[in-house]
Amino acid sequence: MSDSAPWWSDFFKGPWLDVQRAHDDAERTSAEADFIERVLKLRPGAMVLDVPCGTGRLSLQLATRGYQLSGVDVTPALLEDARRVSRERGLAVTWREGDMRDLPWVGVFDAVFCWWGSFGYFDEEGDRAFLAAAAKSLLPGGRLLLDTHVVETLLPKFRPRDWSQEGEVVLLQDRRWDLERGRIDATWTAVRQGEQHVSHSSIRVYTYRELASLLDEAGFTIEQAYGGLGGEPFAVGSPRLHLVARKRTRS
Known part of the structure; x- marks a missing residue:
């Protein structure tokens, strides 16, 4: 990209x-x-x-x-x-x-x-x-x-780091809430059968x-x-x- x-x-x-x-x-x-x-x-x-x-x-x-x-x-x-x-x-x-x-x-x-x-x-x-x-x-x-x-749904439970499992994929998420931009920037590490795939997202909240x-x-x-x-x-x-x-x- x-x-x-x-x-x-x-x-x-x-x-x-x-x-x-x-x-x-x-x-x-x-x-x-x-x-x-x-x-x-x-x-x-x-x-x-x-x-x-x-x-x-x-x-x-x-x-x-x-x-x-x-x-x-x-x-x-x-x-x-x-x-x-x-x-x-x-x-x-x-x-x-x-x-x-x-x-x-x-x-x-x-x-x-x-x-x-x-x-x-x-x-x-x-x-x-x-x-x-x-x-x-x-x-x-x-x-x-x-x-x-x-903001009202995320702020009460916001965690900078989290993980979840979706099917066979384990997702590790590192988040940063940029208060000036009003965005949550995240790095996602998807692990499937021992292989890792890293991607990034940025959401306006x-x-x-x-x-x-x-x-x-x-x-x-x-x-x-x-x-x-x-x-x-x-x-x-x-x-x-x-x-x-x-x-x-x-x-």
Whole structure:
């Protein structure tokens, strides 16, 4: 990867593909799809955009329920998985390789969701561009669901060093919270069958208020903030933020 290339352009490869695939757990996917379906108040046959879609596990699950899904991701290997599974299951999902900041649709979707902490990869200009693209893609009154971390979810439990296991991959993470930039820079060491793969990430972490301001600028009104899949209200220390916002209609 060149010095000028963004970190995420070279991140999702090697062991990280296995980490992504380890999340394709049927029970977990079904529970998350239940939540998405409920909080977005999807009507039968609704047009839904999953961005970034990764392996397409949520798009595929929602497609089995009769919704019309489109998925966008920048990583070809993940889209190959998505296309293969949709062919095997006979599901008509539209897959598109592309940047989430530059979505081609105008006024097409009833709902857009951004799952698994993908918001914040860019600088603030890039995050604004994504929200603007999502708003442009939605019909008036359409809903956006963001699944993300904010300062209020991370600060109470922040640890500079941690590890976890995803399938056959052990992940070691060294984090640095840059307070001036509002970003968490991390070095990830993925260990699989004795082999190590080192990669780096940098995530912009907003406060709830900062995120609400960005959504307002993009033409959204927040409807509800959840702290988990059980529908509990968001609060300081919640595991994650699931934020539902509605595109304002022009008077």
